[in-house]
Amino acid sequence: MKIGLDILGGDYAPKSTILGAIAAQKELSEDQRIVLFGNEQETKQLIAEAGGDPALFDYVHAPDTIGMGEHPTKAITQKPNSSITKGFEALKNKEIDSFASAGNTGAMLVGSMFSVKTIPGVMRPAIAAIVPKLKSGTGLLLDVGANADCKPEMLNQFAILGSLFSEYVYGVSNPKVGLLNIGEEEEKGNLLTTSTYPILKQNTKINFVGNAEGRDLFSDCADVYVCDGYTGNVVLKLAETFYAVTLKKGFKDDFFDRFNYERYGGSPILGVNAPVLIGHGISTPEAIKNMVLLSKDMVESGIIDKIKSAFN
Known part of the structure; x- marks a missing residue:
């Protein structure tokens, strides 16, 4: 190798x-x-x-x-x-x-x-980022910056890419996929998310569990979260700030320590x-x-x- x-x-x-x-x-x-x-x-x-x-x-x-x-x-x-x-x-x-x-x-x-x-067959590659789960383990968020504007079909492909990475690289069996949104209900969201939801729901290659709100990101709600690159990058930068703030405040906690990018090294282009x-x-x-x-x-x-x- x-x-x-x-x-x-x-x-x-x-x-x-x-x-x-x-x-x-x-x-x-x-x-x-x-x-x-x-x-x-x-x-x-x-x-x-x-x-x-x-x-x-x-x-x-x-x-x-x-x-x-x-x-x-x-x-x-x-x-x-x-x-x-x-x-x-x-x-x-x-x-x-x-x-x-x-x-x-x-x-x-x-x-x-x-x-x-x-x-x-892949419309556009996506950059994936690791997000720590509150209890244990890690989730995956994509896209986090490669595609600021996306079509519903692209988010559907991100779900497949993220599921495969989660399963074969991180060993998660039948990873759950959530659509990052502003509400749990199927009809909630903007034009992109409301158009994406039914496509993900019909996709037999993934284990789609529905919409996931921002507060769900660090929970066991899903293993893979999909969104457009604009939203994903904003979320990623906010998450990175958590670790920086804990250091400035002198606050020591294992969960927030897992926001340290050093632990994960890099983000794959899938x-x-x-x-x-x-x-x-x-x-x-x-x-x-x-x-x-x-x-x-x-x-x-x-x-x-x-x-x-x-x-x-």
Whole structure:
């Protein structure tokens, strides 16, 4: 197994990404290798300085960086030697089995769709985020930013994508799907949700349990919550704030600790032809490590083949 990692992506790269890669490598088996995309000589030197063994990694020389503020499409096409562009080139050529980066989110989305491309039958890929449940376990929320405006058919596909990920990557049997809405009743909501409800209700590929309100998000109401990317991103940023507020207030609680993004590493782009993960821009070494390990889990689960089968 070859797990691709962008060494230059993120606000604290390359130090943070290198420390995370070293930590992740210690938890991999001998046949699982991390392939680092960045300045090869500099990366090897930094690994050695951090107390790691450069020989334990593979390298692809990619000295250029796509900045957080750069236009995604232009950067992908105009920077062929960037770490993200080289990463997707290797992923397309099957030289690596997955690719992860804490760099420019837009470039990761564009790179996914331009290189490995969308799985046939999938209208639009979605970004999924993990949400902690109050009692135990985690739920999945999608889309959280890839598609600000959605059609009912897209939310129906998000439900299938989220269900498959929840079942095969997180081991949830027959995951429950809820439609994020402003009320429990079937007729509640806006044009998008009222049009989506009957489609989800008729979908035999999912276990649809009805509408879910914002207050249900951290409960056992559902395992997968679907919404448009605009709504999902607002909810995600609000949830992330919970953890920041508890730290500022000096409040220690196990549930709120599970809002810490570091625990989950990255968010998968679901609906493309290979495992792709987007990390938080402020990713720490712990977050990078967990993003690499989630990449491994996605490859081992065969989730891409499961999605292809569902949409065929």
